Amino acid sequence: MPRYAQLVMGPAGSGKSTYCATMVQHCEALNRSVQVINLDPAAEHFNYSVMADIRELIEVDDVMEDDSLRFGPNGGLVFCMEYFANNFDWLENCLGHVEDDYILFDCPVICRLYKKHSSSLFSAKWRKEKGCGLVSQQFNLEFISGILAALSAMISLEIPQVNIMTKMDLLSKKAKKEIEK
DSSP states (O other), rough: OOOOOEEEETTTTSSSHHHHHHHHHHHTTOOOEEEEEETTTTTTSSSSSEEEEEGTOOOOHHHOOOOTTOOOOOHHHHHHHHHHHHHTHHHHHHHHHHOEEEEEOOSSOOHHHHHHHHHHHHHHHHHHHEEEEEEEEEEEHHHEEEEHHHHHHHHHHHHHHEEEEEEEGOHHHHHHHHHHH
């Protein structure tokens, strides 16, 4: 059996890590194995155990504190992902050669990373052989920009995609009625 994976992407605070934690709980309740890999070098905490954590390779805080680089948060994150792309063997070593895995990749937040780095992060060969899919989280409060970002990721990654509308409970009654029309 091949490995299967989900790339969980979306804007900051959209519920990516919460989704991963919920999927882990769901799979455990069904006695199914699922592994989570944190690919966000700026992550502070999450409520699940990880198979691999990119912060073992590089952390955005370390990059931002390096006086020779002089990066802010976004530049630091882009640098971290470029470093990751150049050291992709780290991820392959963490994954090992176990079959029948189901893996959730908890991805970083900057959408332009997926357009620029998607081919190097998840090569077409790896995606096709491993059965990789995409779950894109979106805020309803930023509906159009969320749809465009999800579309951009879908086109860049060339993999099946499911868009999930999150944070519905934060909408006003008026906004909920508009959506229901």
